[in-house]
Amino acid sequence: MTAKQFFKSTSFKCIATLLGVLLVCGIFLTIMNGLLEVTEEEKFQRVLSSIYGKNVTTSEQNISDKNTDLKAAKINNVYLVEDDGNYILNVTGKNAYQGNVICWVVVKPSADKKSVGGIGNVKVPSTGNDSQSFLNKISSSMFDRFAQDYKDGIIYSYGFDDSDQEGEMYVKTDASYTMRGVCNAVNGSIQFMNAFLSGGDIEEEDPYKEYAYHGLINMESTSWVKNGSEITYSIVTTGNAPAASFEITVTVDESKTVKAFEITKHGSTDGTAYGGLTIEQYNEIVDANVAKFIGKDADYFAGILGEDEKAATNAGFADNELTSGATKSTVLCLAAAAFATSNYELIINTLEYTSRIDMENTGWTVADGEITFTIKTLKNAPADPFEITVTVGADKTITALEITKHGSTDGTAYGGLTIDEYNAIVDANAAKLIGKGLDYFKAVLDDEGTNAGFADNELSSGATKSTVLCLSAAAFAVANYDYCLTHVGGGESNE
Numbered sequence: 476m477t478a479k480q481f482f483k484s485t486s487f488k489c490i491a492t493l494l495g496v497l498l499v500c501g502i503f504l505t506i507m508n509g510l511l512e513v514t515e516e517e518k519f520q521r522v523l524s525s526i527y528g529k530n531v532t533t534s535e536q537n538i539s540d541k542n543t544d545l546k547a548a549k550i551n552n553v554y555l556v557e558d559d560g561n562y563i564l565n566v567t568g569k570n571a572y573q574g575n576v577i578c579w580v581v582v583k584p585s586a587d588k589k590s591v592g593g594i595g596n597v598k599v600p601s602t603g604n605d606s607q608s609f610l611n612k613i614s615s616s617m618f619d620r621f622a623q624d625y626k627d628g629i630i631y632s633y634g635f636d637d638s639d640q641e642g643e644m645y646v647k648t649d650a651s652y653t654m655r656g657v658c659n660a661v662n663g664s665i666q667f668m669n670a671f672l673s674g675g676d677i678e679e680e681d682p683y684k685e686y687a688y689h690g691l692i693n694m695e696s697t698s699w700v701k702n703g704s705e706i707t708y709s710i711v712t713t714g715n716a717p718a719a720s721f722e723i724t725v726t727v728d729e730s731k732t733v734k735a736f737e738i739t740k741h742g743s744t745d746g747t748a749y750g751g752l753t754i755e756q757y758n759e760i761v762d763a764n765v766a767k768f769i770g771k772d773a774d775y776f777a778g779i780l781g782e783d784e785k786a787a788t789n790a791g792f793a794d795n796e797l798t799s800g801a802t803k804s805t806v807l808c809l810a811a812a813a814f815a816t817s818n819y820e821l822i823i824n825t826l827e828y829t830s831r832i833d834m835e836n837t838g839w840t841v842a843d844g845e846i847t848f849t850i851k852t853l854k855n856a857p858a859d860p861f862e863i864t865v866t867v868g869a870d871k872t873i874t875a876l877e878i879t880k881h882g883s884t885d886g887t888a889y890g891g892l893t894i895d896e897y898n899a900i901v902d903a904n905a906a907k908l909i910g911k912g913l914d915y916f917k918a919v920l921d922d923e924g925t926n927a928g929f930a931d932n933e934l935s936s937g938a939t940k941s942t943v944l945c946l947s948a949a950a951f952a953v954a955n956y957d958y959c960l961t962h963v964g965g966g967e968s969n970e
Contacts, residue, residue, distance in 0.1 A: 523554060523563055526579045526598050532557045541667070542677045548663020551577075553671070560584060561595060564664045570637065571656020572716050574606040578660040580621075582668045589673050591665050594621045599657060608749075609650035613657075617648060621661055629665075631658040638693050639714030639742065652716040687817040688777075690785050691715060691810035699822060700913075703957050704729040706822055710811045715785075718742050718803035725815040732772045733812055736765050743804045752800065760801035765808050767796055776813035784810045827954040828916075831855060831947040839952075839959050844869040846959050850948040858882045858940040865952040872912045873949055876905055883941045892937065900938035905945050907933055916950035 524530045533554040543550040549567040556563060562582045567575045581595030597618045599610060621631065624644070632642025634654030641651075648654050670677045683694045696711035708725045722740035727733060743757035751757075768776075779795055780787045787806045789799035797805065826834075836851040848865045859882035866875040883897035891897075919932050920943070929936045936942075 526563060526596060527556060527561075527581060528596055531559075533563060536562075536671075538671070540676075541671065542679070543667065545663045545666060545677060546679055546681075547659035548667075549575075550663065550667045553668075560588065562668060564668070566660040566664050568656035568658070568660030568663065570652075570659060570714075570716075572607055572609060572650070572652035576607050576610075576653055576656035576660065577603045578657055580661055580664040582664055584668075584672055591668050591672070594625045594661060594665070597621045597657070597661060607650075607653045607656075609653055612650040613648050613654060617646065617654075618657075620646070631661050633658055635714065635719075637713045638696070638711065639716075639719035652714075685821065686814070687773075688780070688784055688810060688813040690783070691807055692814050693720065701823060701954075701957055704823070705734070706815070706819060707735075708811075708815045710814065712742070712807040712811055714742065715803045715807050717744050717746065718801075718807060719744055721804070721807045721811070723808065723811045725811060727815050727819050730772075731816055731819045732770050733768045733816060736768045736808075736812060738762070738765060738808065741804070742807065743801065757801040757804055760798050761804045761808060764797045764801070764805050765812075768808070768812050771812070771816075773813060773817040773819075776809050776816060780806070780809055780813055784813065824958065826951070826958060828920075828947060828951040831944060832951050833860065837951075839963070841960060841963055844960075845874065846952070846956060848948075848952045848959075850951065852882070852944040852948055854882070855940045855944050857884050857886065858944060859884055861941065861944045861948070863945060863948045865949055867952050867956050870912075871953050871956045872910050873908050873953065874910075876908050876945075876949060878902065878905060878945065881941070882944065883938065897938040897941055900935050901941045901945060904934045904938070904942045908945070908949050911949070911953075913950065913953045916946055916953065919946055920950060 520533060523533050533556055536553040536555055538550065538553050541550075547569055549569070550564060551567060552565040554563040561584070564580045564582060566578050566580055568578055569575050576599060579596070579598040579600065581597070582591055583593035583595055584590070585592030599607070599613070599618075601610070604610060617633070620633065624631070632644045633646045634642060634648070634651040634657070635645075636642045636655070642655070642658070645651075646654075666677060683689050686694070691713050693711040693713050697709065699706050699708045705726060705728045708723075708727070710723045710725060712721045712723070714720050719742035720740075721738060721742040724735070724737045724739055725733060726735040738761070741754075741758050741761065743754050743761060745754050746752050746757065752760075775795070779791045779797070784806065787809070789797075789802040789805070792799045792802075792805070799805075831853050833851040833853050837849065839846050839848045846867050848867070850863045850865060852861045852863070854860055861878060861882040862880035864875070864877045864879055865873060868874045878901065881894075881898050881901065883894050883901060885894050886892050886897065892900075915932065919928050919934070929939075929942070934942060
């Protein structure tokens, strides 16, 4: 067939027709693709709508000038739902299972739009939450509880608390660490939005910022006793999932090295469900590791933990003769040792029980192993300041206590006693403090200074505020005996 015959043939006409159809279709599809193209912004709006539960129009809010990195959560993005005035937040909840958890939280403003009035949908996407391997154990009804249980001032605690104990609102989900992170995200959302809606910002003050290496320490449950140049710490750690909280006793002496280290309560958890070891096997590794802490100083522990103990891994274990395999538990023990050694100088040189003492008008003198304190207290309304002379012997007990100026005030105007009646109770109570040591005063003052426990310690109630000031003065004197023995003076000269 010649070329001329081909172009006149039926075959060519069919091919030409098909090419024409394809060309027209291609042009049509190109036009329609442009008309129907879904932009990234539109895709993202669809994501927000799926989180909100219906199609909505949103606009991202500027939070660049706000404190978004909170203690329990990090606020990533905030979107206003223009349809009804609610907000959708993308939040990272801290301290979840083996890391953090990313959440979406819907926040409903109050009627005046100046504070949070409720919680809507709470979603945890699978994307970005690879470490949360137990996320699928949390049912949708569990997430619904955030909206159902909301009330002003609520702090959600459906999972474990920071010490890996069951929170006040605990619900068993088999994902208690992840649930802790989700609760942190929602609590952080409420905290942030209360400030954002009121036009303010959040200034979180760490009350323990002066203490080094306290990131994995439960400071509210940790205490210490000074005995001469030694400090014995009773340390409770936080959890370090999957390891739960440890309880540890550490003694540090004047060399600022660990003299004794004892785990009184292990926090290792069974790992056989995900290919790990038994509790006993983890504990064996941890015990072998902590035995090597004796004689080590702050530099040793800091060298393994790095600047952020919360991010510590087993890197450097081998270089320091430690065995890996119980990494999370060992890190908690390293943190306890780091805390104890690195804060030795701070604690040994810090006066205790000063919260009710007027330090500028308090002093002491030393003679033959006895210390005589002249103490002025602060007010403890309605009681005014007391002035008290306290003598402490070498056995760190009260050998003499004299109130040189009472601070009791007349209470007859509100059904109370006269000044003389209050003073009689206080004097009788003060007389019973002779021979008492620090343990006695701690037991009475542990309840923040109410009269609870007075009867158990042979003290009369009825002049509670005044008696508490006398107890505080006595506690200050016995608790600081060792320090004051070598730091003679007091007042401003003692700062």
